[in-house]
Amino acid sequence: MVSLFKYILTTFLIALLVSLGEIKAQDTSLSPVNPSTPDSVKVNNIFIIGNEKTQKSIILRELDFTTDFVYDWDTFMGIIKADQQKIYNLRLFTEVEITPLFMNDREVEILISVKERWYVIPSVIFQLADRNFSEWWTNQGRDWSRVNYGVKINHSNVGGRNEKLRFSGQLGFTKGLDILYSKPYIDKKQKHGLAVQLTYADQKTIPIRSAENRQVFYTNETESVLRKNFATAIRYSYRRTFYNYHFVTLGYNKTWVSPDVLVENPEYFQHGDNELKYAYLQYSFRHDNRNVAAYATKGELLQFTATKYGIFYTKDLDEVELNLVANKYFTLSDRFHYAAGLTGVWFLSPQQPYTLVRGIGYSPNFIRGYELNVIEGQQLYVQKNSLRYKLVDLSFDISRFMPLEQFSTVPFKVYLSGNFDHGSVTDRNNIPENARLTNKYLFGYGAGVDVVAIYDMVLRFEYSLNNQGEGNFFFNFRAPF
Secondary structure, eight states: OHHHHHHHHHHHHHHHHHHHOOEEEOOOSOOOSOSSOOSEEEEEEEEEESOSSSOHHHHHTTOSOOSSOEEEHHHHHHHHHHHHHHHHTTSSEEEEEEEEEESSSSEEEEEEEEEEOOOEEEEEEEEESSSSHHIIIIITTTOGGGEEEEEEEEEEEETTTTEEEEEEEEEESEEEEEEEEEESOOSTTSOEEEEEEEEEEEESSEEEEEETTEEEEEOOTTOOOOEEEEEEEEEEEEOOSSSEEEEEEEEEEEEEEOHHHHHHOTTSSSSSSSEEEEEEEEEEEEEEEESSSSSOSSEEEEEEEEEEEOSSOOSSOOEEEEEEEEEEEEEOSSSEEEEEEEEEEEESSSOOOGGGOEEETBTTBOOTTOTTOOEEESEEEEEEEEEEEEEEEEEEEOTTTOOOGGGSEEEEEEEEEEEEEEEEEEOTTOOGGGTTTTTSOEEEEEEEEEEEOGGGOEEEEEEEEETTSOEEEEEESSOOO
16 A cells, blocks of 8 residues: 555656646745835735735735734734735635835835636536545445535635535435535625525435444345435624634434334434434634644634534434534744644533434544544544644646636645544443443554645545554545644
8 A cells, every 4th residue: 555655646746747847936925025124114005906706805804904004014014924824715816915015115005916716616526425535445345336426516706705605416325415605794894694505415325323433334125215314504603803703503404214224223313213303503613823724834723612402392302512623733944843633522411313423533533543443422532643844845837738827826735744643432321342442542643645736635645553553554635634
């Protein structure tokens, strides 16, 4: 597997270098605007160029400075750097640059230059239905029937107001429909937002329990549909400051399973019926001050979520779930950075319907080295660590070959990582067949290569070992935290 990894990475690098032509080092720092800087400056006007689709108000919302105000120069340059990153993290632009233009030694005009992304992206769905690539490759024997396929359309900037519209129709292992519309701001002060979502899915093969810390899947003899799920929700958001968000979600969920499922696991829904219906209310606070949301090297992310399942009708379900995420990213030097993340999940009841089961192995809670396992319970904590070294930082100018400006520059970064994760899951039911890994301290460690490319694409190639003495090569499509 290691040689396969080397072959894939080498081929990828050579193909890019040969086919894309011109290569230039990427410089994300601010260039000096004047060799002799003043003690303070006043901002006269703010000009924005490159926003052909995006409304000016969406960009101005991210600025921490205003016109006709005097700023200390060093403080002002720090504000510009932070605002440039906030605008980029809107994920509406491939490039953002804020430049002060001196009118005299005390006054500046501000030029904000952006290059917009391609906002409407129709794509073909072709993805694995399993928890991760390693689960499909090893535990499911690379079974191609466990693949989802279909069509997805994402519009990430409806009306130029950063509204999101997503539609996906899916066939294959899981048949489904997903529609989402979100509007970040519904008021003139741009603080309040709304989102609505509707999903439907049905499956002929479903996990019904776990044994030996692996999922147990079931398909009946007639290969009929075993589970149908319908869900809808409306979410209100409030953004009082630049980095702090509040969300309140009211949702409804209805899940039906075949009676055959209850024969295999009578406690699948706990209440003895083959239908589970409940409304839920969720509150979430999110503090997000990362330099790059897709693959952060500086900043922090803090999120707390409380969910009450069963708010009007509690016969089927009456449960409370608490969830905490706390990540910190430290820039140690131009090449090195360190990332640390903590996640915790707590259910108040001793047992949950299997559709609500949490644990290590279910996204985003995992310990590297245990990707092949699910460790289920009512309480869990995971603490993850990565020390990363930036090996490659390039951008490819392919404008001579690519007619679309949104794809004319291809960023390409490669990081080497050393990783250590640890945690545990508390199972109050002490299920004997899962006792090998539940209620025990677990850890995993290893090394990897992370590739960060165009449109926030992240590929991770890792070799990890766990404290059970098991080691394997793992491949993932997103940052670990």
